[in-house]
Amino acid sequence: MKNNNVIYGVLLLLFLASFPWVLGQMSHDDDTSIPTIIDADPFNLPRLPSVQLINEPLQPVRKPRNLNEEKVALGRRLFLDKRLSPRGDISCDSCHRLNEGGVDHRSHALGGDPSRGSINTPGIYNSANNFRWYWDGRAETLEAQVDESLTSLTEMGADWQELLETLASIAEYQAMFSQTYPENGISKESVIDALVAFERSLITVDAPFDRYLLGEKNALTPEQQNGYQLFKSYGCSACHQGGNIGGNMFQLFGVMGDYFADRNPIFEVDMGRFNVTGKDDDRHRFRVPSLRNVALTAPYFHDGSVATLEQAVMVMASYQLGRPIPIDDARLIVAFLHSLNGPGMGGE
Ligand code: HEC
Ligand code: HEC
Known part of the structure; x- marks a missing residue:
């Protein structure tokens, strides 16, 4: 009983301690600053109707203009x-x-x-x-x-x-x-x-999640809404963010645990950005992938090592956030990720 309390105490401390750590790991290209989300104009954002939306780490996308x-x-x-x-x-x-x-x-x-x-x-x-x-x-x-x-x-x-x-x-x-x-x-x-x-x-617009962000509250099921809250509260949106739900920064794969030592052996492609810059700091650093349509693109990760989205979420929780998350939470997050499928993309 006493031991359990100590273990819970340690887990709680790790949990709390990981927040500044994850944020501290954030880097945008040349390790300058965290990108501001609201001026992400490359994503061609709709003019935002509400203050609430401006505070969201994730943003809707619009059909590209001026295409020939x-x-x-x-x-x-x-x-x-x-x-x-x-x-x-x-x-x-x-x-x-x-x-x-x-x-x-x-x-x-x-x-x-x-x-x-x-x-x-x-x-x-x-x-x-x-x-x-x-x-x-x-x-x-x-x-x-x-x-x-x-x-x-x-x-x-x-x-x-x-x-x-x-x-x-x-x-x-x-x-x-x-x-x-x-x-x-x-x-x-x-x-x-x-x-x-x-x-x-090839931009997929009007996913249920985009409609939800733009005010159509029942575009997401209650499970998906819970999943979105968890996606934010666990800190996934620190890296998977903006209009593309990713794709706007480089991050270590294995911020809180050595994914590559655990997977073993390590190959050249596993060195990630190091292969481009030769900087030690860039070992195992990858571009954060976009999660739009991710439910349709198994298997996952640069090495294709994981077959299901649920497993991918669990791997992320362990290695990027430093704590395994309950399977029920992982399932809610997966339900939310399904809402990022563009209409007509199949799967829903
Ligand atoms: C034999 C399979 C194959 C074919 C054929 C192929 N690709 Fe790829 N493509 C890949 C792989 C694998 C990668 C990732 C390589 C890497 O990151 O080192 C990739 C990466 C890409 C990316 C980068 C995506 C991103 O967001 O980083 C784009 C865009 C792309 N390919 C477009 C094309 C186009 C256009 C063609 C035809 C001219 C093409 N590919 C042909 C396998 C293929
Ligand atoms: C510290 C930054 C960071 C955090 C926090 C983070 N991720 Fe990731 N995520 C990444 C990177 C980097 C990759 C690419 C890893 C690789 O394959 O090399 C990735 C890959 C993924 C993939 C696989 C995408 C694909 O196309 O293969 C999914 C799914 C994912 N993350 C979901 C999540 C979820 C859910 C959370 C929260 C539980 C989360 N991520 C937290 C950086 C992060």
Whole structure:
């Protein structure tokens, strides 16, 4: 009995002590300051109707404006076309399946080099709203990301010259490119530009959670509302925040426990941002992923190590917050995460 009290006391202290710790770990890119949430304009926020909403760590998104529909349509066609790959056997959509939440559901992406470790395919929906791209954030612009996605052996593995020759040999593309890009025609710049436009169009708006934030209180079930409160009170929203519910900062994976020692062995991709900067501080640091549509994108984490969302939430609680959370709370959080699915994305 006495022992139990001591244990509870210690647990309570750990619980309380973890708050400043987690906050202390927050860094935004170059470890400057916590990003302010309300000026996150890259997310193209609706003009906020209520003071209450301004205080929310999570924000709704709106359809992107000023997209050139012709470029989007051309980008879509390129995205779905297997002829862009050297052997004509894969398209972007083979791994980022548009009708399956934008992923391939493999723990280890098809093209990944196993000696570097297992790398999971991230979702393509809402990816354009991230502040950097790839798990380690190595691409600083969407243009750099599309260039890499086309040429990297982990993804399409194409060679620019061959790719442009292939496109030039297809009458349909000749027509589309000269119509859409009268000055450049079929060129590296226009191929990248069209794919970037298509990626920017893939924003999922009007998820039940967005409608809830904008005032439609019964857009979420009571369980989902409880789950949202827990998501905030446990501190998940310290990292998964803003309009993309993530995607706007780098954070350690294993703030409160050594995930990688526990998982073992450690591979190159597990070093995260360290592979980009070479800074010790960046070992195992990753871009915080967006949680929009996350219920549709199993398996989870950069290594695809976890099969269910419930397990992913439990791992986060242990390694990011320093305390396992009761399974009932994890289930409520999962119910809330389902409310981040865009309409028509499937799953609900
Ligand atoms: C063979 C599977 C595969 C193919 C084909 C593929 N990708 Fe990827 N894609 C991946 C993997 C794996 C990653 C993550 C790699 C990493 O972070 O190191 C990724 C990352 C991305 C990202 C970054 C997402 C984010 O938010 O960080 C985007 C965007 C993307 N790919 C778009 C494309 C486009 C466009 C194409 C076609 C030109 C394409 N991909 C082809 C597997 C693939
Ligand atoms: C200290 C920052 C931080 C906190 C706090 C945090 N996360 Fe995360 N979360 C991350 C990072 C970083 C990753 C990516 C880890 C990886 O795969 O390398 C991640 C990944 C995830 C994923 C997997 C997403 C995917 O697409 O694979 C889910 C789900 C998730 N977090 C939910 C939560 C929940 C729920 C909480 C609260 C219980 C939480 N997170 C708390 C930083 C955080």
